[in-house]
Amino acid sequence: MIRSAQSRTIHAGHVSGAVVRCGVSDAMLAELPVSVVFFYDRELDPEGLAAGLAEALRRVPPFGGRLRAGADGLEIVCSDAGVPLVLADAAETLPEAMSRMTLGSSGYVDHVEANRAQSGEAPLFTVKVSRLADGGTALGCSWHHVIGDVQSFMTLMLAWSAAVEGTEPPEVGMAADREVFLDAVLPAVDSGRLGFRVPEQAEAELLAHEFRTAPRANRTVQVYFTDAEVAAMKAAFGATTGVRLSANDVLAAHVVTTVRQLDEDGEARDLVLPVNVRRHLGVPAGELGNLLGEVMLRCAPAGKPAELAAGIRAAVDGFATEHLSLRTNRDFLASVGRDRLRDCVPLGFDPANKTFTLSSWSKAGVYQVAFEGCRPLAFSPGASVQLPWVAWMVEGFAGSGQLLTVVLPTRLAARLRGEEGRAALHRYRDPAERLPELALQMKKLA
Numbered sequence: 272m273i274r275s276a277q278s279r280t281i282h283a284g285h286v287s288g289a290v291v292r293c294g295v296s297d298a299m300l301a302e303l304p305v306s307v308v309f310f311y312d313r314e315l316d317p318e319g320l321a322a323g324l325a326e327a328l329r330r331v332p333p334f335g336g337r338l339r340a341g342a343d344g345l346e347i348v349c350s351d352a353g354v355p356l357v358l359a360d361a362a363e364t365l366p367e368a369m370s371r372m373t374l375g376s377s378g379y380v381d382h383v384e385a386n387r388a389q390s391g392e393a394p395l396f397t398v399k400v401s402r403l404a405d406g407g408t409a410l411g412c413s414w415h416h417v418i419g420d421v422q423s424f425m426t427l428m429l430a431w432s433a434a435v436e437g438t439e440p441p442e443v444g445m446a447a448d449r450e451v452f453l454d455a456v457l458p459a460v461d462s463g464r465l466g467f468r469v470p471e472q473a474e475a476e477l478l479a480h481e482f483r484t485a486p487r488a489n490r491t492v493q494v495y496f497t498d499a500e501v502a503a504m505k506a507a508f509g510a511t512t513g514v515r516l517s518a519n520d521v522l523a524a525h526v527v528t529t530v531r532q533l534d535e536d537g538e539a540r541d542l543v544l545p546v547n548v549r550r551h552l553g554v555p556a557g558e559l560g561n562l563l564g565e566v567m568l569r570c571a572p573a574g575k576p577a578e579l580a581a582g583i584r585a586a587v588d589g590f591a592t593e594h595l596s597l598r599t600n601r602d603f604l605a606s607v608g609r610d611r612l613r614d615c616v617p618l619g620f621d622p623a624n625k626t627f628t629l630s631s632w633s634k635a636g637v638y639q640v641a642f643e644g645c646r647p648l649a650f651s652p653g654a655s656v657q658l659p660w661v662a663w664m665v666e667g668f669a670g671s672g673q674l675l676t677v678v679l680p681t682r683l684a685a686r687l688r689g690e691e692g693r694a695a696l697h698r699y700r701d702p703a704e705r706l707p708e709l710a711l712q713m714k715k716l717a
Contacts, residue, residue, distance in 0.1 A: 276359035281321055281398075283328035283335055283351050291333055291347040293417055294449040295604040296597070297561050298345050298612050299467070300416035301338075304383035305424070306653040307637075308372060309410040310365055314402055315642050317358050320410075323435035323642070324398065328354065330434075331427045331443055333418050333559060334396040338389055344609060345389070345417060357381060357399045365407035365648070366712035372651040373491040373676075373715060380411030382655040388415050396427075411653065416561065422547055423559045425635050432640045444558035450601075452560075456552045457598045466565055466600045467615045469607065474623070475614070481622050481658065489657040490684035494675040494696055494717040495667050495710050496522065503699040504576075511577035516584055519631045522664060522673055524580035527570060527627055529695045530679065533686050536625065537572045543619035543628040544568075544583065546590055548597065564595050565619065570627075622659050629662040638670035649709060652676050668707040688717050 328335040332349035339346050361368060361378070371377040379401050387393035395418055399411040414424055426441055433440040446452035470478065481488075504521040508514075527542055544566040549556055551564070566586045570579060607615055619628040637650045651674070652663045662677035679687065686692050696717060710716055 276357050278355055278357045279321075280353035281324045281328065281335075281356050282353045283325055283332060285329055286351045287332045287349045289332060289349040289445065289447065291349070291445060291559075292341060292343060292448045292450065293345040293347065294453060294601065295344065295609075295612065296601055297417045297449060298609065299604060299615060299617075300561060301345060301389045302385045302613075303416040304385045304413050304655055305416055305421070306380045306382050306411070306413040306655055307424075308377075308379050308412070308651050308653050309637070309640060309647045310369060310649040310651075311408040311410065311642070311645050312365060312406075312648045313408065313643075313645050314406055315400065315408045315410070315645070317400055319435055320400060320642060321356060323431050324354065324356065326434035327427055327431035330430045330440055331559070333445065334414065334427050336395060337391045338395065338415070338417060339391050347395070347418065352394065354394055354396045354398060355381070357397075359399060359401045361401045361403050361409070363403060364405040365403050365409075366709055368401070368403055368407075368409050369649055369651065369709065370713050370715050372653055373493055377653060379409045380413050380653045383413045383415050385415055389417075407648075413653075413655075419559045420547070420561050420563050421632055421635055422549065422556060422562070425637070426557045426559065428640045429636060432642060435642050436644070442555060442557040444555050446558070446560065449560055453597065453601065456554055458595065461598050462596045463599050464596050465603055466596055466618050467603060468618060469611070469614050470616055477623060478616060478620070482656065485657045485659075488680060489659045489678050490681050491654065491657055491676060491678050492684050492687050492717055493651070493715070494526075494677070494687075495672055495706070496675065496697075497672045497700060497704060497706065499704055500697065500700040501673060507699065508577040508580045512581040514581045514584055516580050518673065519633060519664065520580045520583045520587075521576070522675070523583055523629050523631075524576040525699075526629070526662065526675060526677070526696075528574055528576040528579060530627070530677070530683070530687065531570070531572075531574070533692055533695065534625075534683050538625075539572055540570050540624065541618075541621070541626045542568045542570050543626060544587070545619075545628070545630045546587070548595065551590060551595065564590065564597060566590060567618065620658070625660055627660050627662070629664065632663055632665040633673065635665070638666060646670075650674075654678065668709050671707065688715070693717050
């Protein structure tokens with residue numbers, strides 16, 4: 272609960288004059304904010320944070336700019352219009368604040384008003400610094416998805432951290448025309464598999480109903496997996512399949528099959544795994560934009576997790592040739608036309624068919640965002656809308672283990688949190704293993 276708050280606007284103090292022409296793929300995200308919270312176990316100096324943010328905005332100016340409608344679509348104008356920074360006092364301790372992050376209105380992040388931002392009326396990035404009752408700090412950030420994906424956001428956050436710490440900032444890439452940039456880096460021919468669809472009227476009405484009823488119909492569950500239980504999964508699944516598997520492979524397979532079993536779902540379903548394509552295309556990590564592809568797999572009913580993990584590994588290894596479809600998607604969206612982009616829907620958003628979308632933010636560097644020598648003790652997504660069958664995975668407390676955040680229909684979420692669900696989720700955990708203190712203090716954590 273926030274007791275008091277004061278706000279000011281942070282400016283870089285320099286108008287770069289740059290204008291970024293967004294692509295049609297960016298325009299598809301024009302109504303979406305992305306919100307996260309970093310948790311620190313000490314009080315951070317608000318003046319040092321403000322000065323560091325101003326320097327970061329000089330290096331990564333789109334976050335301090337505004338959107339406008341250009342002749343060929345949306346443009347980001349690096350106008351230094353500024354970023355609102357709110358300093359607040361909260362009545363809750365760090366564990367209590369972390370527990371509230373499963374709520375759409377936790378109070379620890381001011382979600383970007385995406386529709387108003389799209390018309391240039393609102394900022395593209397907001398910051399909220401909450402001083403917690405036990406001396407900790409919650410740093411809530413929300414950005415407009417048009418600016419870029421999580422990698423783009425982390426470029427800003429690492430630049431902010433570097434400004435405060437006096438360390439070397441990351442390299443920043445900012446293409447003036449994202450369509451021209453993509454033309455230069457995308458292969459001439461890709462998989463040809465579309466990642467979007469234009470639903471018929473009946474489905475469109477159902478999807479609109481999902482958005483309207485999401486706060487009542489769905490709940491967010493957070494699950495913590497220790498490094499030891501992930502290692503046990505890797506060993507067990509690898510012994511079954513003979514395949515060398517990553518932590519993401521086994522966790523995605525384990526979570527999806529466990530949820531399907533608890534849902535008593537006997538149908539074959541799709542699993543969508545978004546992929547950062549920078550490495551696949553030879554694009555530097557600091558290039559801003561929405562450079563995401565996706566792997567889609569058909570999961571057999573009651574599929575075995577080891578076999579699914581091996582399937583995920585094969586799909587990811589073959590991503591560049593078999594799954595890359597950015598050019599196909601871009602051409603399709605361009606053919607639909609700007610006026611109808613709002614009618615397009617990603618294939619991953621298909622709640623009627625229980626399509627599971629699991630994004631991995633692990634290795635994005637969230638625990639490298641240090642201020643005053645203090646690294647985050649915890650990190651969490653802060654979804655503004657609780658849409659079902661969507662999940663995120665990121666490193667857990669102080670960078671150890673993995674924290675899953677998943678949105679599910681209310682009854683299934685309760686079952687996942689219950690005794691049966693916890694036992695199924697943690698079948699690879701040694702009962703004698705001691706969990707991090709913060710995990711023990713978070714009562715809602717599964």
